[in-house]
Each structure stands twice: as C-alpha cells, then as structure tokens.
Amino acid sequence: MSGIARGRLVEERKQWRLDHPVGFYARPRKVQGETNLMKWECGVPGKENTIWAGGLYKVILEFCNDYPSVPPKCRFSPPLFHPNVYSSGTVCLSITKVNSGWSPSITVKQILLGIQHLLDNPNPDNPANTEAKRLYVASRNAYNNRVRQIAAQHAF
Numbered sequence: 436m437s438g439i440a441r442g443r444l445v446e447e448r449k450q451w452r453l454d455h456p457v458g459f460y461a462r463p464r465k466v467q468g469e470t471n472l473m474k475w476e477c478g479v480p481g482k483e484n485t486i487w488a489g490g491l492y493k494v495i496l497e498f499c500n501d502y503p504s505v506p507p508k509c510r511f512s513p514p515l516f517h518p519n520v521y522s523s524g525t526v527c528l529s530i531t532k533v534n535s536g537w538s539p540s541i542t543v544k545q546i547l548l549g550i551q552h553l554l555d556n557p558n559p560d561n562p563a564n565t566e567a568k569r570l571y572v573a574s575r576n577a578y579n580n581r582v583r584q585i586a587a588q589h590a591f
Contacts, residue, residue, distance in 0.1 A: 440502040444472040447543050454544075458491070459551075461543055473498045475507075479547050480591070485555040486582045490589035494526070494550060496543065503539035506531040509546065516585060518557040518568040527563040528553055 444463070451461050458480035464471045475496040481487025492515060496507040509531050514524035521527065529536035530549050562568035570578045 440498060440500050441472060443503050444498060448472075451543060456544070456548060459547055461496075461547060475543070477543075477547055479551045479554075481586055482551060482555055486579045487554045487586050489591070490586035491591040492554070492589055494547065495524075496546070503541075505533060506537040506541070507546070509550065515554075516564070516567050516581060517554065518559050518562045518564055518571050519553055520567070521563040525563070526550055526553070527558075527561060 448463065455461065459478060461475055461477040464474045464476050475498075477494040477496060478491045479494055481490045481492070493512045495510050495512050497510075498507045499505050509526040509528065510524035511520055511526065512524055514520060514522055519527040528546075528549055530541055531537060531546060557568075557571055559568050559572055567578070570581065
C-alpha cells in the first residue's frame with residue numbers, strides 16, 4: 436500500500452472516530468485479526484421521514500493504492516433495488532467518479548452522506564438499474580412500496 440493512501444486512511448479513521456453522523460458506522464475490515472485499511476465496511480441509515488427510514492444499509496468502500504487521487508469503489512452489500520445502483524451493488528454517484536465529481540479532498544464521511552442522500556433522491560437521468568428506473572418513473576407508489584419492503588428487511 437502506498438504511503439500516501441495509508442496515511443490518508445489512517446487520518447480518515449481518526450477523524451471518523453471524532454466526528455461521524457449519528458447512525459452511521461465506518462471501519463476498516465478485519466480479516467483473521469488483521470486490519471485491512473484498503474477495504475471498509477460501512478453502514479448508512481435511511482433518512483428519517485423517507486421511504487428508506489428504519490433501514491441500515493451496508494456499504495463496502497474499496498480503496499486503491501492511488502487513493503486519494505482515485506476515489507474508492509462503493510457498493511451496497513447486498514445490492515439494493517435503486518435506479519442508481521447496479522445489480523452488483525456498485526453505487527453510481529457523481530462524487531465517486533474520476534471524471535465527474537471526484538476530488539481528493541472528499542472524505543469518507545462526505546461519501547457516505549452522499550450515498551444516504553442518493554437513496555431518497557435518485558437520478559433517473561443516469562440509471563444504473565433500468566428496472567428500478569422504469570418503476571420509479573412509471574409508478575412512484577409501486578416503487579415506494581418496494582423500497583419500504585427493502586427497508587423492513589434491513590431494519591436496525
């Protein structure tokens with residue numbers, strides 16, 4: 436792991452412990468007692484008073500040696516039914532795209548808050564899941580009912 440990526444991730448972990456949004460978690464994955472700074476397990480709660488409320492959604496952040504020049508890969512585990520989430524669980528969010536909105540100054544906290552915001556504010560113009568986009572556009576009530584079922588499955 437490059438020194439820059441490691442140093443940044445150590446600092447991100449310290450900052451997260453000092454100041455993180457209520458209901459969220461983010462921590463490097465442990466494998467056989469070893470901490471892997473390059474892969475974080477995170478939890479993003481659905482915002483109150485939204486169809487995602489009551490659920491805690493697991494997100495995996497995978498960092499590469501070129502972080503923070505290159506954004507982490509973000510994916511829901513398990514994948515969620517959402518217009519901007521691929522069937523693999525990969526999140527389609529502009530701030531995590533190299534040529535779109537990524538900046539090395541963006542933090543883990545900002546990424547996770549962005550993902551939380553995306554849950555209830557899909558971008559149907561940039562779909563990753565055509566079935567979810569179709570349902571979101573054609574029948575908002577049916578989409579909302581399906582999401583509420585997902586939230587119930589992920590209740591915390």
